Amino acid sequence: MAxxxxxxxxxxxxxxxxxxxxxxxxxxxxxxxxxxxFFDWTGPTQKGVDVGSAxxxxxxxxxxxxxxxxxxxxxxxxxxxxxxxxxxxxxxxPDGRGIVAVxxxxxxxxxxxxxxxxxxxxxxxxxxxxxxxMPLLLEERYPGFGWFVQHLPVTSLVARDxxxxxxxxxxxxxxxxxxxxxxxxxxxxxxxxxHILTLTVQQTGMMLRDNRSLVTYSVKDGDLIKTTIPVRSxxxxxxxxxxxxxxxxxxxxxxxxxxxxxxxxxxxxxxxLTRSAILPAGEVVGQADRPHPGHQGEExxxxxxxxxxxxxxxxxxxxxxxx
Numbered sequence: 001m002a003x004x005x006x007x008x009x010x011x012x013x014x015x016x017x018x019x020x021x022x023x024x025x026x027x028x029x030x031x032x033x034x035x036x037x038f039f040d041w042t043g044p045t046q047k048g049v050d051v052g053s054a055x056x057x058x059x060x061x062x063x064x065x066x067x068x069x070x071x072x073x074x075x076x077x078x079x080x081x082x083x084x085x086x087x088x089x090x091x092x093x094p095d096g097r098g099i100v101a102v103x104x105x106x107x108x109x110x111x112x113x114x115x116x117x118x119x120x121x122x123x124x125x126x127x128x129x130x131x132x133x134m135p136l137l138l139e140e141r142y143p144g145f146g147w148f149v150q151h152l153p154v155t156s157l158v159a160r161d162x163x164x165x166x167x168x169x170x171x172x173x174x175x176x177x178x179x180x181x182x183x184x185x186x187x188x189x190x191x192x193x194x195h196i197l198t199l200t201v202q203q204t205g206m207m208l209r210d211n212r213s214l215v216t217y218s219v220k221d222g223d224l225i226k227t228t229i230p231v232r233s234x235x236x237x238x239x240x241x242x243x244x245x246x247x248x249x250x251x252x253x254x255x256x257x258x259x260x261x262x263x264x265x266x267x268x269x270x271x272x273l274t275r276s277a278i279l280p281a282g283e284v285v286g287q288a289d290r291p292h293p294g295h296q297g298e299e300x301x302x303x304x305x306x307x308x309x310x311x312x313x314x315x316x317x318x319x320x321x322x323x
Contacts, residue, residue: 035211035232038211038230038232038276038278039061039063039276039278041059041061041278041280043059043280044058044280044281045057045058045059046058046281049162049165049166051158051161051162051164051165051166052161052165053157053158053160053161054158054161054162056112056158056162057111058166058279058280058281059278059279059280059281060110060111060112060162060278060279061110061111061278061279062107062109062110062111062275062276062277062278062279063109063110063111063276064107064108064109064274064275064276065105065106065107065108065109065110065272065275065276065277066105066106066108066178066180066185066272066307067103067104067105067106067272067275068103068104068185068199068201068269068270068271068272069101069102069103069104069201069269069270070101070102070103070199070201070244070245070246070266070268070269071099071100071101071123071136071244071266071267071268071269072099072100072101072102072244072246072262072263072264072265072266072267073093073095073097073098073099073262073263073267074097074098074099074100074260074261074262074263075097075098075260075261076090076092076096076097076098077098078098078259078260078261079098079099079100079122079260080098082122082148082150082260083122083124083148084148084219084224084288084289084290084291084292085219085224085286085287085288085289086289087126087127087224087286088124088125088126088148088217088224089124089125089126089127089128089129089130090122090123090124091123091124091125091130091132091133091135091136091145092132092133093132093133093267094132094133096132098122098260099122099123099136100120100121100122100150100257100260100262101119101120101121101122101123101147102118102119102120102121102197102199102246103118103119103121104116104117104118104176104178104185104187104199104201105117105118105119106176106178106187106305106307112158112159112162113156113158113159114156114305114318115154115155115156115158115159115305116154116155116176116178116187116303116305116318117152117153117154117155117159118151118152118153118174118176118187118189118197118199119147119149119151119152120149120150120151120152120253120257121147121148121149121150121216122147122148122150123135123136123145123146123147123148124145124146124147124148124217125142125143125144125145125146126144126145126146126217126226126285126286127144128143128144130142130144130145136268139212139214139215140212140213140214140215140228141212145215146215146216146217146226147214147215147216147217148216148217148218149169149170149216149217149218150170150294151170151172151253151294151295152169152170152171152294153171153172153173153174153176153189153191153196153295153297153303154171154172154173154174154303155173155174155175155176155302155303155304155305155318155319156173156301156302156303156319157173157300157301157302159171160172160173166281166282167216167218167220167225167227167281167282168218168219168220168221168223168225168292169216169218170218170292170293170294170295171294172191172294172295172296172297172298173191173297173298173299173300173302173303174189174190174191174196174297174303175189175190175191175192175303175304175305176188176189176190176303176304176305176306177190177304177306177308177315178305178306178307178308179307179308180307180308180309181203181309181310182203183202183203184200184201184202184203185200185201185203185271186198186199186200186201187199190249190251191251191297191298192298194249194250194251195249195250195251195254196248196249196251196253196254197246197247197248197249197253197254197257198246198247198249199244199245199246199247200244200245200247201243201244201266201269201270201271202238202242202243202244202269202271203236203271204236204238204240204243204271205236205237205238205239205240205243205269205270205271206236206237206238207234207235207236207273208234208235208236208237209233209234210231210233210234210235211230211231211232211233212231213228213229213230213231214228214229214231214277215227215228215229216229216282217285218282218292219288219291219292220282222287222288222291223284223286223287223288224284224285224286224287224288225282225283225284225285226282226283226284226285227279227280227281227282227283228280228282229277229278229279229280230277230278231275231276231277232274232275232276232277233272233274233275233276234272234273234274234275235270235271235272235273235275236270236271236273237268237269237270238268238269238271239267239268241265242265243266243268243269244265244266244268244269245264245265245266246262246263246264246265246266247264248262248264252295253295302319304317304319305317305318305319306318
């Protein structure tokens with residue numbers, strides 16, 4: 001009677017698949033029960049932090065937002081020159097170019113009230129240069145990876161002051177007009193009559209559930225601040241031509257982006273279907289080589305924040321006023 005051979009090969013392949021799947025889930029932070037317990041914050045809290053225009057509680061809870069991100073190639077040396085510390089190294093593309101990302105957030109429901117925010121950020125690593133592109137894929141899982149915040153316009157004074165006072169974020173009051181359509185999301189960013197930029201991201205790509213934290217770097221009182229922001233999200237990630245487009249306007253920030261030789265066609269986009277986040281206080285991880293005050297903007301309580309869902313309907317004015 002012939003003996004049945006044990007299928008070592010098939011088991012090895014199946015085992016590798018299971019480990020790979022488990023590893024991929026771990027990479028994206030998909031721990032059992034993590035989503036259900038997301039807002040059960042057990043870290044440090046601060047009540048009534050005085051930021052000038054209001055008192056806020058930390059962490060700030062972001063219960064629901066519409067968001068999307070475009071990642072663009074740019075000239076490496078001008079991008080490197082924007083980083084305020086010699087201990088921050090820009091992440092590069094395989095062709096040696098640098099990277100700048102534009103991230104748009106329409107925060108519909110937060111513990112600090114609704115507001116819009118657009119981050120112009122540089123992916124970088126702390127204290128050690130990284131291989132091309134890899135940190136963009138691993139994000140929080142890559143040692144020292146984070147996004148240096150070059151500019152962070154917002155639409156409310158409380159959001160501006162909270163970001164400046166607590167984190168050193170380079171926030172200023174601006175106007176944001178969001179469009180959300182079945183095929184795309186877009187936002188037009190302006191200050192007064194000056195158009196800064198318009199970002200459009202297609203609602204397409206491979207769908208992923210991702211619970212990795214977002215890490216930012218900023219400068220406050222001469223210190224380099226690292227802030228780790230837990231995130232719970234589902235998004236579409238696309239690498240296809242035309243998945244994201246950046247249009248630059250006639251503002252000093254637009255001129256700065258042009259000076260970086262930034263591409264106007266995204267190499268990667270994320271279109272978020274759902275997203276929640278928790279913003280705690282940051283931590284000092286070093287000293288900055290120079291201050292980074294950013295664009296100051298005007299003193300206003302609110303900028304304009306509108307959301308358009310259909311061409312046949314008037315945009316929703318979130319603050320009930322037009323600025």
